[in-house]
Amino acid sequence: MNKHAASAAIVLLCCTASVYAANPVDLRNQSLSVIQSMVKSPAALCADTDPSQLKQLSSGADFNGTNHIRVQQTYQGYPVWNGDAVIHVPHGGSETLMTLARSRRAAETSMNGVIYQGLKEDLANTPAYVFNDTQAQKVLSHIIGTYLAQDHAERVISNQKAELMVYLDEKNKAHWAYQVSFFAQPRSGTPAKPTFVVDAASMEIYQQWNDLKTQTEARLDDVKGGGVGGNGRIGKISYDGLAGHYPTLDFQRDSNTKICYLQNAEVKVVDSRNDKTPQFACDKPDAQHGNLYWNTLNDEANGGYSPNNDAVYSRKIVDEMYQSWFGVPILVKDGKPMQVQMFVHDPYQGQNAYWEDGKMVFGEGDSESYPVVAPSVVAHELSHGFTEQHSRLVYSGQSGGLNESFSDMADKAVEYFVYGQNNWQIDPELLKDGGRLLRWMDDPTQDCYGKKPGNNCSIGNMRDYNRNLNVHFSSGIFNRAFTLIASKWNTKKAFEVMTQANMHYWTSNTSFADAACGVISAAKDYGYDKDTILYAMKEVGVDTSRCA
Numbered sequence: 156m157n158k159h160a161a162s163a164a165i166v167l168l169c170c171t172a173s174v175y176a177a178n179p180v181d182l183r184n185q186s187l188s189v190i191q192s193m194v195k196s197p198a199a200l201c202a203d204t205d206p207s208q209l210k211q212l213s214s215g216a217d218f219n220g221t222n223h224i225r226v227q228q229t230y231q232g233y234p235v236w237n238g239d240a241v242i243h244v245p246h247g248g249s250e251t252l253m254t255l256a257r258s259r260r261a262a263e264t265s266m267n268g269v270i271y272q273g274l275k276e277d278l279a280n281t282p283a284y285v286f287n288d289t290q291a292q293k294v295l296s297h298i299i300g301t302y303l304a305q306d307h308a309e310r311v312i313s314n315q316k317a318e319l320m321v322y323l324d325e326k327n328k329a330h331w332a333y334q335v336s337f338f339a340q341p342r343s344g345t346p347a348k349p350t351f352v353v354d355a356a357s358m359e360i361y362q363q364w365n366d367l368k369t370q371t372e373a374r375l376d377d378v379k380g381g382g383v384g385g386n387g388r389i390g391k392i393s394y395d396g397l398a399g400h401y402p403t404l405d406f407q408r409d410s411n412t413k414i415c416y417l418q419n420a421e422v423k424v425v426d427s428r429n430d431k432t433p434q435f436a437c438d439k440p441d442a443q444h445g446n447l448y449w450n451t452l453n454d455e456a457n458g459g460y461s462p463n464n465d466a467v468y469s470r471k472i473v474d475e476m477y478q479s480w481f482g483v484p485i486l487v488k489d490g491k492p493m494q495v496q497m498f499v500h501d502p503y504q505g506q507n508a509y510w511e512d513g514k515m516v517f518g519e520g521d522s523e524s525y526p527v528v529a530p531s532v533v534a535h536e537l538s539h540g541f542t543e544q545h546s547r548l549v550y551s552g553q554s555g556g557l558n559e560s561f562s563d564m565a566d567k568a569v570e571y572f573v574y575g576q577n578n579w580q581i582d583p584e585l586l587k588d589g590g591r592l593l594r595w596m597d598d599p600t601q602d603c604y605g606k607k608p609g610n611n612c613s614i615g616n617m618r619d620y621n622r623n624l625n626v627h628f629s630s631g632i633f634n635r636a637f638t639l640i641a642s643k644w645n646t647k648k649a650f651e652v653m654t655q656a657n658m659h660y661w662t663s664n665t666s667f668a669d670a671a672c673g674v675i676s677a678a679k680d681y682g683y684d685k686d687t688i689l690y691a692m693k694e695v696g697v698d699t700s701r702c703a
């Protein structure tokens with residue numbers, strides 16, 4: 156459309172009051188005169204029948220000396236949605252919108268942006284209450300209520316705003332509308348700034364978006380996800396939150412790309428085979444699976460149905476145990492729950508898993524074992540981190556045996572936390588048929604298969620201890636003591652006193668005897684009977700005569 160045709164169209168529109176839509180004027184290639192009539196003095200505005208006006212927002216000359224004046228269209232003083240433009244004045248450093256309105260420099264001046272003509276017809280007959288504060292408050296409460304009801308119930312809302320404006324819909328029909336925004340902080344994870352354009356009278360939502368400006372990494376939303384897990388021994392399980400099933404999984408989702416990642420504030424899963432966080436397309440929640448973002452990746456390997464999902468679940472359940480029993484996150488960084496990296500599908504670790512400075516690595520298993528990702532193993536490894544952040548037990552000698560033992564205790568404690576009962580074998584749920592158990596906590600020397608205890612196998616009494624014993628074998632002392640205490644009380648109470656001792660009594664190079672004194676102090680803290688501790692320590696040959 157050339158300039159003359161456009162002008163003709165405007166003239167036609169202005170004369171045709173029955174057309175109930177505003178006319179957008181693209182200012183590119185338009186003459187300055189198109190906007191000059193909209194620059195009004197306050198006096199002129201009062202006398203005018205068209206309350207449209209242009210206001211200068213900013214101006215500044217660039218390195219060429221061209222002044223760029225940014226303007227906003229208003230109607231009765233309220234901003235018009237999308238009605239903004241920039242006027243470019245070569246060598247116009249001193250020009251303002253006001254001076255330009257009377258300027259004869261039109262020929263040198265160019266513009267871009269859009270203004271709307273003919274708003275008046277659409278906006279006539281507006282009920283007076285849309286301009287009241289009470290209506291603004293009503294719209295705000297309605298929108299926040301709707302937002303919270305959409306699975307955001309736990310979010311804390313602040314910085315609420317509702318600002319009146321003129322909104323133009325896709326058909327360029329003008330409406331009085333509120334731009335509503337607020338800050339929504341979840342319990343953990345990335346906050347949001349939900350923003351809505353809402354009809355000021357009917358409260359119809361015209362547009363909505365998240366106005367939180369962040370870097371790519373932080374643009375992810377916390378979402379409820381799910382998927383399968385388990386292995387050939389425990390069977391295929393569903394993380395879907397249904398009755399009798401396992402809980403849902405916490406994933407993060409990029410709402411722009413609609414991709415879900417196997418990560419959340421507390422865990423970032425990494426597939427060791429490609430060093431990437433597993434991700435899957437998640438357009439919308441899966442109606443077939445409880446309206447969750449269902450993990451459609453197939454990472455089945457060596458009899459494990461989804462070690463990736465098992466990692467996310469295991470991290471969650473172990474932290475829940477520490478939170479529920481001790482009121483603390485298992486691991487803390489900068490005063491907040493720590494995000495742990497979990498490297499899954501490691502082809503070189505076999506049955507092994509290890510913890511090192513914020514990272515956990517899990518073997519893919521072997522002919523005897525399924526992939527070694529399970530709450531038990533994660534509790535064991537993360538509890539090494541817990542020990543690191545509390546008593547800092549040195550990983551050799553007796554303190555090393557105690558360090559290993561505390562992690563084995565956590566392995567069984569999480570089993571008790573989930574099922575209300577536990578056995579004393581270390582990780583039978585990962586064994587294939589014919590696979591050999593790693594350790595027996597209640598009878599540690601079973602791994603000696605008839606050999607002398609401590610001869611490259613576990614011990615269950617101090618008489619078999621020697622300084623050079625591997626910490627996985629000397630752990631038998633406290634492992635056995637723990638089972639004796641738990642069988643008198645229960646696994647939870649036994650783990651409570653051990654955790655209390657780890658947090659507040661054990662020191663980095665402790666002996667078993669000193670550690671036993673710490674456990675007695677912890678039992679006193681809880682009001683549990685210390686005789687049970689004395690009995691258990693006597694059974695494993697640990698001297699408690701020096702304990703107060």
Ligand SMILES: [Zn+2]
Pocket residue numbers: 535539559562
């Ligand atoms: Zn360990």
